[in-house]
Amino acid sequence: MEERYPIRQIFPGLEEGLYEELEQYADIKEIPAGTQMLRKGQTIRSTMLVLDGIVKLYQDDEEGNEFFMYDIEPGEACAVSMVCTYRQENSQVVAKALTDVVVLNIPIQYMDEWLGKYKSWHYFVIRTWRARYDELLRTINDIAFRNMDERLLSYIEKQVEKMGRQVKLTHQEIATDLNSSREVISRLMKKMEKNGWLISHRNSFEWTKP
Amino acid sequence: MEERYPIRQIFPGLEEGLYEELEQYADIKEIPAGTQMLRKGQTIRSTMLVLDGIVKLYQDDEEGNEFFMYDIEPGEACAVSMVCTYRQENSQVVAKALTDVVVLNIPIQYMDEWLGKYKSWHYFVIRTWRARYDELLRTINDIAFRNMDERLLSYIEKQVEKMGRQVKLTHQEIATDLNSSREVISRLMKKMEKNGWLISHRNSFEWTKP
DNA sequence: GCCCATCAGTGATCTTGGTCACATAACAGC
DNA sequence: GCTGTTATGTGACCAAGATCACTGATGGGC
Structure with a gap:
């Protein structure tokens, strides 16, 4: 299974021990295009790394409005699933598979454990976080000023x-x-x-x- | 100095060893009301925990537009200073002391070191991220749909x-x-x-x- | 080639909120 | 009190973008 999605290439620069744990404890999930992968409000029990395909993140509300936030591509992780608890009765963040998608599913306890254990994981998480936070700031800037x-x-x-x-x-x-x-x-x-x-x-x- | 700002009360629930390191390595800075504490684009060399006063975060652009994001209050940390790299030629995130403010300044290397060393610090950082990310999502929701x-x-x-x-x-x-x-x-x-x-x-x- | 579904173009009109031009009102210092 | 300054109230008007009501295009299936 693993060899079809070379983790070392898609997520370069991590520690060898981490790659091995990833292979051992994370499992690969294939998700057909169009699937709704995440509906905010549900409790997050795992984090996803995207191996293949594109995941689209957007907000919506009960009146059918939608608002695109960003895409997640291979080599990236879903920051929302890492940290988010956002939930409002009339609005939510939705993740949807734009194409057929393959993700690496990491149970939340490893995600935490590795933060202390692998520097490279810690930096990966920070990097992911940064990129997403920046993206949101840019988005706010766009809709507020442009x-x-x-x-x-x-x-x-x-x-x-x-x-x-x-x-x-x-x-x-x-x-x-x-x-x-x-x-x-x-x-x-x-x-x-x-x-x-x-x-x-x-x-x-x-x-x-x- | 420290005794005027009881860290243990303002930031409850951290580990004893961490409190001791905080007292040893972080220094207290007093900042008068109105000071601009952070202009995005400048490299961040430290993280701030707010001990007293209110720090206001907002975006602005070169045309004089402003847009309020959120306030940081005692017991909270500045997520932006933790992770942000955002910089656009015509817009930036600004942190400004709304009242006289007292912050605890943490050099970036401790911030990283403690992540591996103290579980409570790790959770504090995650909690901070979460809160800020959620806040931004809510903001986007507001200006996009309301x-x-x-x-x-x-x-x-x-x-x-x-x-x-x-x-x-x-x-x-x-x-x-x-x-x-x-x-x-x-x-x-x-x-x-x-x-x-x-x-x-x-x-x-x-x-x-x- | 005809039919239908989807996509694109365009004018008319409406709503929200921004802008302009003032009129008051309230308070501060003297 | 008078005066200047700052905060607020309000009508008239403007502009961006949303909505409505269509008209054409294009292409796929049969």
């Missing part, structure tokens, strides 16, 4: 950085992620197209802005 | 919970914290007053909503 056109721009640039210049997202999907509406995104993207920033196709577009 | 009236309500309720029913804030200060404008806050608070939720005075108001 208008839709700027937010859309930085959203697209984030996508391009991850997935390449061919972005296969519909206007509706983008609107949902930004908690906006399709029409607004359509209009803004039309403008961007007129500026020569993109070439649009049916279910996707090509980002041509340098 | 209108100004709801945001104002939850802002006031947060203040009341901390400072009591006599809230000494001007409309302008509230507007700045919420990145709104004074007129909007004035109007909304007038409405609240008509609902019998508050009694307003010149530089303050009394929250009477049950």
Whole structure:
């Protein structure tokens, strides 16, 4: 099983003893695309490291609003599952498998034990934490200070950085992620197209802005 | 010096050895009200535990916009100084002493060393992270999904919970914290007053909503 | 090639909240 | 008390973005 997902490559720089414990005590789970992996409010009994696929984290509320936070990719861990207790009656954080996903499941007691035992694990956890905290700060900054056109721009640039210049997202999907509406995104993207920033196709577009 | 700020009371539940190390290696700093204690982008060389006073954390950008994140009170630590690297050319996180503040300054190497050495420290750090991360999630939820009236309500309720029913804030200060404008806050608070939720005075108001 | 479903484009209108321009009001110092 | 300063109240107007109501495109299945 393990050899199909080379932990040492996906999570480089950890201590040898830690790799061995990971192989021994963590188990691999395969999760089909579309599965909801985490619904906040449920008690977290384990931490996940992503080996393959993309996990999308977003907030939603009872009125059907959604708001994209960030993606977790191979080599990254879910900070929320590490530390989060957030729960509000009318809103929650949701993790959803965007593609088929393979995760390494770590029971919470090892997660704690290793913090004292392996420096590299400790730094990995801190690093993960940092990255996610920073990402949230950036998000707050965006929605507090920036208008839709700027937010859309930085959203697209984030996508391009991850997935390449061919972005296969519909206007509706983008609107949902930004908690906006399709029409607004359509209009803004039309403008961007007129500026020569993109070439649009049916279910996707090509980002041509340098 | 130490005896004026009883660490054992302000930060209860830590291990005896840890208290002793804290007394030995951490030093107390007194900071006058209004001081800017942290400007993101500068490298963090130490962590702060707040012994007395209130530290306010907010984001700002180059256009003079501000956005309140949360307060740090005695018995709490600054998660940002623990983990944050956030830096964007046009925006930053600022920590400012709202009152005269006394902090315990912990050089970063002890902070790390203790994580392996004292279980109680480890849990304290995790707890701090959790609280701050949750707070940010809640904030995102607010600005993404809620209108100004709801945001104002939850802002006031947060203040009341901390400072009591006599809230000494001007409309302008509230507007700045919420990145709104004074007129909007004035109007909304007038409405609240008509609902019998508050009694307003010149530089303050009394929250009477049950 | 026709039908249907999905996706995209666009004008009209509405709502929220920001901005402007004042009018009061309250207090502080003299 | 008078005066200047700061805080608040309010109407008029503006702008961004949401919503509504459509019209076209595009493509897949049969």
